[in-house]
Amino acid sequence: MQFSQFGDFLSSGSGILTLMEDLESAATSSADMRLLGGGNPARIPEAQDRFRRAMVDLLADGEQFERVTGDYDGARGHARFIDGLAALLKSRCGWDVEPKNIAITNGSQSSFYVLFHLFAGEFGQRKKRKILLPLAPEYIGYADVGMGAELFHTYRPSIEFIGDGEFKYHVDFESLTISDEMGAIAVSRPTNPTGNVLTDEEVAHLRELAHDHGIPFILDSAYGGPFPNIVFPQASNLWDENTIACLSLSKLGLPGLRTGIIVANEQVIRAITSANAIISLAPGSTGPALVSAMVENGSILDLSDNVIRPYYRDKVKQAVGWVTAAMGDLPCRIHTPEGAIFLWLWFEGLPITSETLYQRLKQRGVLVIAGEHFFPGMHDPWAHRHECIRVSYAQDAQTVQSGIAIIGEEVARAYNESAAGTP
Numbered sequence: 541m542q543f544s545q546f547g548d549f550l551s552s553g554s555g556i557l558t559l560m561e562d563l564e565s566a567a568t569s570s571a572d573m574r575l576l577g578g579g580n581p582a583r584i585p586e587a588q589d590r591f592r593r594a595m596v597d598l599l600a601d602g603e604q605f606e607r608v609t610g611d612y613d614g615a616r617g618h619a620r621f622i623d624g625l626a627a628l629l630k631s632r633c634g635w636d637v638e639p640k641n642i643a644i645t646n647g648s649q650s651s652f653y654v655l656f657h658l659f660a661g662e663f664g665q666r667k668k669r670k671i672l673l674p675l676a677p678e679y680i681g682y683a684d685v686g687m688g689a690e691l692f693h694t695y696r697p698s699i700e701f702i703g704d705g706e707f708k709y710h711v712d713f714e715s716l717t718i719s720d721e722m723g724a725i726a727v728s729r730p731t732n733p734t735g736n737v738l739t740d741e742e743v744a745h746l747r748e749l750a751h752d753h754g755i756p757f758i759l760d761s762a763y764g765g766p767f768p769n770i771v772f773p774q775a776s777n778l779w780d781e782n783t784i785a786c787l788s789l790s791k792l793g794l795p796g797l798r799t800g801i802i803v804a805n806e807q808v809i810r811a812i813t814s815a816n817a818i819i820s821l822a823p824g825s826t827g828p829a830l831v832s833a834m835v836e837n838g839s840i841l842d843l844s845d846n847v848i849r850p851y852y853r854d855k856v857k858q859a860v861g862w863v864t865a866a867m868g869d870l871p872c873r874i875h876t877p878e879g880a881i882f883l884w885l886w887f888e889g890l891p892i893t894s895e896t897l898y899q900r901l902k903q904r905g906v907l908v909i910a911g912e913h914f915f916p917g918m919h920d921p922w923a924h925r926h927e928c929i930r931v932s933y934a935q936d937a938q939t940v941q942s943g944i945a946i947i948g949e950e951v952a953r954a955y956n957e958s959a960a961g962t963p
Contacts, residue, residue, distance in 0.1 A: 580795060650819075673693070761787055905946070
């Protein structure tokens with residue numbers, strides 16, 4: 541059986557596929573595996589209780605249940621949810637949006653597959669355009685949405701050293717160049733994998749650059765505001781007609797319901813709606829239906845601000861303490877954790893690649909993600925790319941603490957073997 545080039549690409553493997561296969565293997569294996577690599581959110585008891593009650597209410601409403609399970613939504617998505625979200629964004633966030641500015645997708649990964657292909661790739665008169673990533677590392681799921689085509693032009697960040705054990709990435713605006721080959725600017729905020737929250741000033745500057753060059757500004761807010769708002773410093777949530785905001789229900793605690801949300805101008809929403817119809821007829825209904833009441837009464841924002849964000853703020857402080865203890869005198873720095881559900885650890889001068897470290901940790905029952913996978917569109921030989929790993933702190937305390945201890949042991953082993961001249 542011979543595949544097309546498209547089929548060959550799908551069969552060749554990818555970083556995001558490795559991540560999902562690791563999650564599946566760990567979930568079905570009897571072995572004791574510490575899942576510090578995936579993006580599964582924590583199961584926060586109060587949040588889970590609210591979702592469970594919402595599901596009971598959905599099941600008890602026979603007419604609504606039958607509609608959700610027995611009828612297709614329109615290609616733009618669940619109408620009640622969209623109407624409620626437009627009202628919420630306008631009243632509570634000050635966004636000048638209407639229902640016509642919102643479309644639902646089958647998860648953020650689906651959102652970005654379509655959005656990046658809208659603004660990058662082949663254009664008329666043999667012109668090609670790319671998505672500008674103003675700093676990397678960036679989300680692992682972006683890397684392969686081009687299906688073999690190179691869709692990204694990526695810049696190194698500037699690095700600010702903070703104290704003895706932390707650092708922070710910033711957009712290097714002095715090096716940033718936006719040519720007519722760029723079709724859009726895209727960032728995640730908070731950034732997956734690092735937990736970096738671009739400052740309001742950085743976002744405003746990028747938004748201005750996008751407007752001045754006549755290209756959209758795509759803001760991936762899967763972990764950010766207005767929900768689930770896993771953002772620890774003060775950060776503004778703004779929207780305008782040139783901004784494409786991408787939201788999700790996953791990090792609220794509902795990843796299995798695969799609900800992505802795009803807020804954009806009508807032209808973009810029309811294209812997303814058409815893509816939904818072509819690819820899947822319509823997006824799934826269960827996620828939007830489950831949280832529609834929470835959107836209408838605004839409790840989705842209260843849940844985010846008063847339950848989910850404080851939960852992760854406490855967990856990350858705990859996890860940073862465990863890393864500090866486990867690494868001792870090793871050359872380890874933590875990217876200042878400003879949001880999301882990960883720690884990004886940098887082992888300067890690491891004598892093995894982070895991919896090798898990932899394999900060694902996997903053998904010891906700890907799953908992390910190697911740093912190499914988070915630099916889409918960057919091809920220069922930057923050693924930093926191979927010296928970092930992403931560690932989730934969303935799992936239970938015992939799993940996270942024991943996993944971090946094993947990471948410390950394996951990193952120490954790598955440096956000790958190098959010092960001794962052994963492989």
